[in-house]
Amino acid sequence: MLNEASIFARVDELAEEMVEFLRQLVRIPTVNPPGENYADCANLIGAKLKEFGYETEFVTAEGLPECSPQFPRVNVIGRMHGQRAKPVLHFNGHLDVVPAGEGWTVDPFAAVVRDGRIYGRGVTDQKAGIAASMFAIEAIRRAGVKLVGSVEQSATVDEESGGFAGVAYLAANGHFRREAIDYVVITEPLDYDRICLGHRGVYWFEVLTRGRIAHGSMPFLGASAIDRMARFIASIEQELKPKLALRRTRMPVVPEAARSATINVNAISGGQPIDAQQTPCVADVCRAVFDRRFLLEESFDNVRREVLELLSQLQTADEEFRYELKDLMIVHPTMTAPESKLVTTMASAITSSVGRQAPLIASPGTYDQKHFARIAGIEQCIAYGPGILNLAHQPDEYCEIEHLILSCKAMALGAIRLLGVT
Numbered sequence: 001m002l003n004e005a006s007i008f009a010r011v012d013e014l015a016e017e018m019v020e021f022l023r024q025l026v027r028i029p030t031v032n033p034p035g036e037n038y039a040d041c042a043n044l045i046g047a048k049l050k051e052f053g054y055e056t057e058f059v060t061a062e063g064l065p066e067c068s069p070q071f072p073r074v075n076v077i078g079r080m081h082g083q084r085a086k087p088v089l090h091f092n093g094h095l096d097v098v099p100a101g102e103g104w105t106v107d108p109f110a111a112v113v114r115d116g117r118i119y120g121r122g123v124t125d126q127k128a129g130i131a132a133s134m135f136a137i138e139a140i141r142r143a144g145v146k147l148v149g150s151v152e153q154s155a156t157v158d159e160e161s162g163g164f165a166g167v168a169y170l171a172a173n174g175h176f177r178r179e180a181i182d183y184v185v186i187t188e189p190l191d192y193d194r195i196c197l198g199h200r201g202v203y204w205f206e207v208l209t210r211g212r213i214a215h216g217s218m219p220f221l222g223a224s225a226i227d228r229m230a231r232f233i234a235s236i237e238q239e240l241k242p243k244l245a246l247r248r249t250r251m252p253v254v255p256e257a258a259r260s261a262t263i264n265v266n267a268i269s270g271g272q273p274i275d276a277q278q279t280p281c282v283a284d285v286c287r288a289v290f291d292r293r294f295l296l297e298e299s300f301d302n303v304r305r306e307v308l309e310l311l312s313q314l315q316t317a318d319e320e321f322r323y324e325l326k327d328l329m330i331v332h333p334t335m336t337a338p339e340s341k342l343v344t345t346m347a348s349a350i351t352s353s354v355g356r357q358a359p360l361i362a363s364p365g366t367y368d369q370k371h372f373a374r375i376a377g378i379e380q381c382i383a384y385g386p387g388i389l390n391l392a393h394q395p396d397e398y399c400e401i402e403h404l405i406l407s408c409k410a411m412a413l414g415a416i417r418l419l420g421v422t
């Protein structure tokens with residue numbers, strides 16, 4: 001019988017090395033957009049995976065418009081065979097980070113360590129997760145324990161901009177397949193003591209309204225595209241929003257207010273550019289972008305139909321009402337079953353490491369789970385990693401070293417319990 005305390009002791013021994021590796025990752029500013037230094041970061045991770053006994057493969061998302069010679073989209077995958085080929089546990093983390101932005105009191109790419117915390121852009125979201133999963137498996141290896149099943153680790157690009165050159169590309173090109181991968185742990189920061197089962201759906205769409213230009217001193221001679229957009233937005237406020245607020249999902253989304261369906265106006269632009277010299281004109285075009293978040297219990301077809309119905313009602317009231325609807329992005333909701341082996345095993349591992357029961361949650365926003373679920377068809381996928389969710393994308397982002405270590409221990413135990421040891 002394996003002594004799990006000995007694995008924890010190995011993680012503690014490796015902690016300093018793990019922190020140093022994480023600091024190296026943070027010092028490579030993999031800022032997205034535009035997608036800087038991906039190759040350097042993938043190479044660093046690939047070299048470490050090799051040192052830790054993995055076979056590595058680098059996959060560049062050739063053929064995608066965002067993959068250019070200046071900003072190549074380089075992903076790295078490591079595979080380590082156990083005594084048997086299956087089951088396979090796959091850890092995935094994204095190596096891109098959002099721009100540093102304003103308001104930092106430390107250099108965002110210096111990886112400063114202070115008061116038990118590592119500071120830097122992307123520490124929490126989510127380079128700490130990449131370090132934790134790599135050192136979790138290394139702790140098992142250095143303890144001389146042999147896993148029965150196999151482990152894979154991937155560090156992928158562009159999660160912050162939709163993951164199309166990262167997880168989506170790898171899934172679409174057969175690198176991530178349901179036949180080859182049993183369990184996926186995405187090491188996003190949902191707090192070190194919680195498991196995220198999935199996320200709501202997203203429908204981004206653009207509405208364009210047309211009007212008829214006329215002199216601004218005689219607006220009755222024209223028709224304002226902005227007035228028409230205002231009517232559409234008013235119908236969202238008055239008709240759609242009350243309906244959405246009443247729809248509740250059974251998914252354990254946090255915060256609780258996000259258990260309803262929601263809609264937000266993301267951008268609006270109409271008439272003349274606001275900073276330009278103005279001439280008196282009735283606006284002939286107005287465009288707005290909307291962000292509708294939908295629930296597991298809603299069908300996408302119905303979500304879209306509701307938008308079209310509002311628009312066609314406006315057309316009935318004003319037969320000159322002209323509009324165009326353009327779909328910008330569709331992400332379907334996804335949730336792994338709470339009773340699945342991956343969830344119950346990781347929950348028990350977190351309890352052993354952290355000392356209390358792990359709440360099961362779902363995310364109001366989306367992350368790469370959609371691609372593992374929808375493209376690769378993998379059913380058992382969760383997000384679990386160190387780092388504090390509310391610090392993601394903030395100035396002075398940091399990760400508590402203690403959380404890094406506790407989640408590393410939970411991942412190591414989870415791997416042992418999912419894959420078995422000889």
Ligand SMILES: [Zn+2]
Binds near residue numbers: 094125126159188367
């Ligand atoms: Zn993230």
